[in-house]
Amino acid sequence: MIVMENINKYYTADQERIHVLKDIRLTIDEHEFVAVMGPSGSGKSTLINTISFLDGDFEGTYLFEGNDAYRYKDEKLSALRNRAVGFVFQSFQLIENNTVLENVALPLLYGGKKQRQTKPLVMEALRKVGIADKYNKLPKQLSGGQQQRVAIARAIVGNPKFIVADEPTGALDSHTSEEIMELFKHLNEEEKVTILMVTHDPEAAAYCRRIITVKDGELLEEGVPYAN
Ligand SMILES: Nc1ncnc2c1ncn2[C@@H]1O[C@H](COP(=O)(O)OP(=O)(O)OP(=O)(O)O)[C@@H](O)[C@H]1O
Ligand SMILES: [Mg+2]
Numbered sequence: 001m002i003v004m005e006n007i008n009k010y011y012t013a014d015q016e017r018i019h020v021l022k023d024i025r026l027t028i029d030e031h032e033f034v035a036v037m038g039p040s041g042s043g044k045s046t047l048i049n050t051i052s053f054l055d056g057d058f059e060g061t062y063l064f065e066g067n068d069a070y071r072y073k074d075e076k077l078s079a080l081r082n083r084a085v086g087f088v089f090q091s092f093q094l095i096e097n098n099t100v101l102e103n104v105a106l107p108l109l110y111g112g113k114k115q116r117q118t119k120p121l122v123m124e125a126l127r128k129v130g131i132a133d134k135y136n137k138l139p140k141q142l143s144g145g146q147q148q149r150v151a152i153a154r155a156i157v158g159n160p161k162f163i164v165a166d167e168p169t170g171a172l173d174s175h176t177s178e179e180i181m182e183l184f185k186h187l188n189e190e191e192k193v194t195i196l197m198v199t200h201d202p203e204a205a206a207y208c209r210r211i212i213t214v215k216d217g218e219l220l221e222e223g224v225p226y227a228n
Contacts, residue, residue: 004051008021009059022217031194035212037202042215083161087164100136100142101135121157145172145179152183
């Protein structure tokens, strides 16, 4: 599904050019559950932002389902990002004044669905993450783990090709982290969701079926968990 060949990326800050991704070669197939590990500043977020069509400023080849998607015009690339990728963040990124139902419906509305078409799909996604009874609540009425479940429901509601999760358990206590990792494992195994997850936590990475490590912008395929 995802094929990267010789990806190189540079950032320029204070007239200094830093080489953030170095000759990355990476293939990710459908139904994989991959952990991306590595020290702070090694390029993990940069790598997954590249994979998830957020930043096309790189050298090398990135093919998504055989297509050089970054050549698409902005509108088509945005549509692809909305349809193909579900995003989960460390800080949940829910809209505080919107209900759970409204938060989860957002990607569907961006994708052009009518309001009334979204409710059954939202309820199905909430059921998959185990919080269908909370649909009418506001985020602040939920625990951190429940809020992350809402964010995961929002990520899967449009049936994306893959989800990217950048430190999804970073703001959660260890017990809640385990519950969220169990949920990801369930979604991967039962719902066949492809998941790419950045984590510093070896216990979270242990739920994944494949671990890759980024170090100084280089990818160490099947690297051992990085102990923090
Ligand atoms: N927009 C930017 N402009 C300039 N430099 C950047 C930018 N974003 C990231 N960098 C630099 O690129 C390198 C990789 O950053 P990145 O955020 O990908 O690391 P990371 O592995 O995700 O780190 P962390 O574990 O702390 O989240 C770092 O040296 C960082 O300072
Ligand atoms: Mg990061």
